[in-house]
Amino acid sequence: MELPERKRQILKAIVESYIETAEPVGSKMIAGVFSQPISSATIRNEMSELEELGFLEKPHVSAGRVPSYAAYRLYVDELMESYRVTTGEIERLQAAMRSRLRELDNIMVNASRIVSHFTDHTSVSIVDRAGGASVRKVQLVSVDDMTYAAVFVTENDARSKVLRLPSPLPGNEASLLERALNLAIGQRRLPELVSGLRMMAAPGNGALFLAEKVLEQVRELEGENHSADVYVDGAARLLNNREYQDPEKARDLLDYLSDRKKVGELARDEIPYVVNIRIGPENTDPRLRDVSFVFTAYDLDERTRGIVGVIGPTRMDYARTIARLSAIARQLSRLASGENAKYKLKESGEAHGGK
Amino acid sequence: MELPERKRQILKAIVESYIETAEPVGSKMIAGVFSQPISSATIRNEMSELEELGFLEKPHVSAGRVPSYAAYRLYVDELMESYRVTTGEIERLQAAMRSRLRELDNIMVNASRIVSHFTDHTSVSIVDRAGGASVRKVQLVSVDDMTYAAVFVTENDARSKVLRLPSPLPGNEASLLERALNLAIGQRRLPELVSGLRMMAAPGNGALFLAEKVLEQVRELEGENHSADVYVDGAARLLNNREYQDPEKARDLLDYLSDRKKVGELARDEIPYVVNIRIGPENTDPRLRDVSFVFTAYDLDERTRGIVGVIGPTRMDYARTIARLSAIARQLSRLASGENAKYKLKESGEAHGGK
């Protein structure tokens, strides 16, 4: 059941007006914008049908109409015209990205910052190591005899943890331990090694402590429930939107955003390399039920994907947000994995959201 | 010019009432709370004198009075009774801290979380490496031939950075480079080594790139302008206070909090090991001019100090906040540097703030 063209045009005009003004849209307002004039009464008839179809809602009887989630969905999928990112914008973007993005550590926090800045929304940046990268080796770097940094090397990344031991461990013992640990890791028998050590050594023993921490960390890195890296930037921008004037609402959302674990779950599903949009109730987390989450994936390297997105009111300017976000993601992908970027968004910036 | 006892009692009562209710305090309200009854007229006389002295302000003529910053200062310095942390609270605190605090990486983020949770305010946690720790050695851990983790070991800490090279660097070259770098670091001639390399190698060369990044990082770690590590937790709690119902204000403050660099400056000055309090305009940053910052320092180890604190409205419950914060800091110090804790707050939790 396709919507007839005029209804589509009217709905489009309503959504755009509401995106711009955040005010309920009345029939006269719409009647004014068409080249070939239509009377407001006609619009009213159309609007009342659109309401029956579930695309519009009335806050109250004399207040004009407001788009429903279904309207945004239709708008995004079929009505919206793509926003063309100007070359000026691209240049500013590239300038902002040029520096500081060689270090993998920084890429997420900077991506997050840039996205927030360029879209003027709150951004999230998530790095998802596919299926828990397997740890290939561990290296113990001595700081002093009570302190070691353990460096965990995976297929394509490394991360370190500084550990303060309960009792000293001389350097030669540490290198023995390191060898043993790596042997065990190679044979996938790390747990056995640790429980063996646990039998031999007193609790509080430095080597045992280290080994336990290493095991713990390996489990964390390899496990399913590894917490993805999450950055949020520009949270304060939420408060720019009139829908969060209510501090109650704003607080709930900020609360959500500070829960990294929860935010990390946003990236749980399969995410295609296009700009995805989850509008209002399409979000699984109830606290996101009246915001929209616009996001995309990019490759950091063969095994690691980044996800960047923005969170804003359902009435956000989707066209512009999508265009800018995809421009950023394209740049990120190129920067991160050299020139063999895998990010292939159609030029138009066209988007089909996924529930 | 000491304030006479009765005025002090009245002022104390006013501050406490305002802390509790956030409503301007009238003379009758106060008249009610004294054991030996005083008429409201008398209170009015006293209040009008306290106003002349600069301790009270009137929002408007018929609205009761509100404490000035000077009143809070006096309250905190002389009037406030210390809050006794209950054993139940201590137990909950210890339980919350018991786990996860062995790892130096985590201590700040957890400290921050715990402080926010136990004080019900927004917390900040800053780690300040005194004077820029000097880097003792660097270790290059190979992930693959295009990717290395550089581990920087200082007197008492280590941190790593994952670097993606523009061109491959075989492992043996990396270990040569590592040796050269460490030699140069030992002789304090790292810049010379790097500029030497720059002459020999083409730009884009892996070793040169690595060396440059290492130099950059060493400079960052040793430099004066090293950015302190900063964590903020519970930012959303700000919105619980009625003074931030105005989204404008709330946003400015949230903005401030997301500027790590600025927040890091909070710890710039010498900070004694007591609970410090900066009330309203005593804060140097203008954006903090009507909040209070309550904070304390604790030792992470010989060279590294942590600062934890909370940011809240000037009308916060100082007694309780101070007591809980100092309890947490005491625990942290003990946990972090074993049993030789340097944190010596007087048992009472007594506090003398410093501008």
Place this chain on the structure above:
DNA sequence: GGTTAGCACTCAACTCCCCCGAGTGCTAAT
């Protein structure tokens, strides 16, 4: 002289009421 009762005064906040106007739905004419 310090304290207090009493009283006039102030002013934000609340309520009540009215009106305006944007917007709707329906009907009848085109």
Place this chain on the structure above:
DNA sequence: ATTAGCACTCGGGGGAGTTGAGTGCTAACC
């Protein structure tokens, strides 16, 4: 199918009036 017209709805804005908490001041009291 479209549109002009009209009655109707209802939120919001703008006084006017009222309330009540609170003040300052004065005069009496101990």
